[in-house]
Every structure is written in structure tokens, then in C-alpha cells.
């Protein structure tokens with residue numbers, strides 16, 4: 433393993449965590465990361481770290497740095513158009529019993545920076561390039577790059593290039609979107625250059641009919657900013673709205689912003705300021721909440737890591753951290769038998785991923801009714817749950833009875849941390 437030559441496609445969260453653990457045990461491992469963008473992508477809204485990923489960041493000695501940069505969000509409040517509170521769910525501040533706001537809620541760009549800084553001097557980073565195709569050899573993989581047209585041979589190709597991974601498509605001999613399970617949720621993320629929460633640290637969730645949500649989260653910037661999200665939740669049968677959203681996604685940011693202006697223009701409350709903030713933002717990002725349900729994670733000397741293999745909105749960053757650690761751990765404990773290591777990685781990750789992906793079916797549709805009546809009924813239920821603190825009770829009972837956050841069945845790679 434010490435002279436192993438690995439190519440990673442994509443320089444996101446999963447890629448850095450994997451490289452960190454491999455280099456920790458084998459500082460001479462040769463790792464090249466090829467990133468499609470011309471620079472590191474250090475943007476993104478809040479992501480959270482849960483389950484076994486919390487243990488892993490502690491073993492990486494990254495916990496304190498991450499804590500320093502958490503969003504300091506105090507919880508989530510459902511509000512009416514006039515800003516009046518309907519129900520408030522405070523963060524628990526605990527890793528074992530977490531609410532909507534995680535103990536480790538952090539902006540994605542900051543987390544990506546913390547992780548890449550741990551390895552950046554010890555890997556070769558190539559920007560503005562990507563894998564065009566690859567060919568499996570007996571004990572290696574020959575990779576041809578899209579721009580340079582060069583072909584190079586590696587011991588392993590790790591696809592850590594996100595939800596739309598082209599490598600996954602080639603590996604499975606299927607179109608990459610065929611493994612996408614659409615949750616019926618589209619989100620636009622952006623930073624508003626004004627503090628619409630007036631110094632408050634509670635995130636605010638406002639529902640308008642038609643599955644439209646205006647969601648505001650606190651920012652850390654001392655000059656006063658707000659993290660804005662415009663969310664569209666569609667039902668299975670609403671193919672027309674889905675088609676409009678997907679078309680705008682394909683067309684790019686400007687088209688998506690125009691659609692948001694059209695869809696949210698009659699929402700009232702804080703929506704006009706949010707729409708203006710969206711137009712003035714520098715970091716607009718929109719995406720479909722989609723899970724990747726891949727039947728396998730490896731083939732020969734190619735392996736899928738993070739979102740490329742098992743994107744799971746709400747848990748994707750934690751899975752990327754867990755996956756990076758398990759893949760490195762298995763490669764390091766396999767005495768050079770790469771095939772056996774990849775098999776074990778798949779055997780550990782696939783069942784855990786499957787168990788993490790099922791439960792969310794229709795959760796967003798239930799939480800965000802389409803009609804005004806549905807929203808009113810939902811508000812009564814949420815108001816009651818938060819008033820009697822039923823959410824806390826359920827979480828505590830679940831935790832005591834062992835139904836709390838599921839941990840990954842991590843083999844003992846503790847020696848890696850030595």
C-alpha cells in the first residue's frame with residue numbers, strides 16, 4: 433500500500449477525508465485529485481455532521497476547528513407570513529440526541545476548507561480537468577482525461593465527484609441519472625447581504641400553498657447576512673411543476689432565479705426581500721434533493737465514494753465522511769489486496785446506506801402540505817408538539833431505547849489514528 437497510486441475524481445468532502453486517512457497511515461501513498469472546476473469549490477449552505485461521522489472528525493482531531501466554525505444556529509422555528517411563531521424546536525446541543533439543527537451545523541464551504549487544508553500539501557491537485565473514460569486492466573485502471581487527452585494508469589480510481597458522477601454511469605453501464613431517486617424537493621441556496629433575522633439565531637420556516645417554502649438561516653458574518661433558501665416541494669403527480677423546475681435547473685442560475693421570482697412573487701411577508709437578496713447574491717446554488725441508489729459501489733479498480741455512490745439529502749455529508757474513512761481503513765488493512773478491500777467497503781457501506789435512505793420517503797411532502805387547509809392543520813399539530821415538548825420526549829426515549837441516530841458498523845481501524 434505504501435507506494436499505491438490513486439486517482440480521485442472530485443475535490444469535495446469525501447475526497448479529502450479519504451485522502452487524509454490514507455496518508456495518515458501511508459504518507460508515501462501517491463494521490464492525485466482531479467477537479468472539474470478551475471478552483472476549489474468552497475461555497476454552499478449548512479450541512480451537518482451526525483452519527484459515526486462525529487466520531488471520525490474527533491479521531492481526525494478536526495472537532496475543535498469544526499466547532500469553532502459551526503453556524504451557531506439555535507434551532508428551527510415555523511412561522512406565519514407576518515413572522516409570528518407557530519412552533520419552535522431548539523437544538524439539543526448533543527450528538528446522541530440531535531434535532532433538525534445538528535450539534536455540528538457548518539457551512540459546506542468552511543467544512544470543505546477545513547478538510548482540504550489537512551491534505552493539500554501532500555496531494556497533487558489538478559483543476560479544470562476531468563476523467564473522460566477509463567479501461568479496466570488486470571491490477572490497475574487506465575484513465576483518459578477529457579482536456580489533455582492523456583492516458584495514465586492508476587492502482588485505483590475513486591469517483592468522489594458528486595451526485596451526477598459520470599464515472600458511476602460508465603461503471604454501471606447506465607446513464608448517471610438512472611440511479612437518481614427524486615424526493616420531489618428542489619432548493620435554491622444563496623446568501624442575502626442583509627440580516628433579515630434581526631440578529632436572531634433561530635432558523636425560520638414559512639410555508640405558502642403549493643409546496644412553497646421560504647427558509648431563512650442565520651449567517652456568521654458580523655456585518656449582517658442571512659442564508660436564504662427557496663424550497664419547492666412537489667407531489668408525485670405534479671409532473672408539470674417538476675418539469676418547470678427541472679428545465680430551469682438544466683438551463684442554469686439565471687433561468688432558475690427567474691422561475692423563483694415567478695413562483696414566489698405572491699407569497700408576501702419577507703418574500704420580496706428574499707427574492708431581491710437572491711438577485712444580489714454572489715453564491716447562488718440550486719439543486720434537486722435526490723438520493724443516489726446505486727446497486728453496487730465498485731467494479732474492478734473503480735470505486736464510488738460519497739454522493740457519487742450514495743447521495744442522501746440531510747445525511748450525505750456524514751455518509752461522505754464515514755465512506756472516506758471506511759474506504760481508507762479497508763485499503764490499509766487488506767495487505768495490498770485491493771479487490772478484497774473494495775468488497776469489504778461495499779459490504780459495510782451498502783446496507784448502512786440502504787438503512788439511511790428509506791425513512792425519508794414523503795417526509796418533506798407530509799411536513800409541507802400543498803393547500804392552505806393542510807398548512808393550518810399541520811400548524812396546529814406542530815404547535816402542540818413543540819408546546820408539550822413532545823419532540824424532545826420522543827428523541828430521548830428513542831435514544832434510551834437504542835432507536836436514536838444509527839451508527840455505522842465501523843470496524844476497528846483505531847490503529848489508523850496512532
Ligand SMILES: Cc1cc2nc3c(=O)[nH]c(=O)nc-3n(C[C@H](O)[C@H](O)[C@H](O)COP(=O)(O)OP(=O)(O)OC[C@H]3O[C@@H](n4cnc5c(N)ncnc54)[C@H](O)[C@@H]3O)c2cc1C
Nearest residue numbers: 442444445446467468476477562593594738739748749752
Ligand atoms: C459547490 C457546492 C455546494 C454545495 N452546497 C450544498 C448545500 O448547500 N447543502 C447541502 O446539503 N449540500 C451541498 N452540497 C453537496 C454536499 O457537499 C454533499 O452532498 C456532501 O458533502 C457529500 O460530499 P461529496 O464529497 O460526495 O461531494 P461534493 O462535496 O459535492 O464534491 C464533489 C466534487 O466533485 C467535483 N466534480 C463534479 N463533477 C466532476 C467531474 N466530472 N470531474 C471532476 N470533479 C468533479 C465538484 O466540483 C466537487 O468539487 C454542495 C456541493 C457543492 C460542490
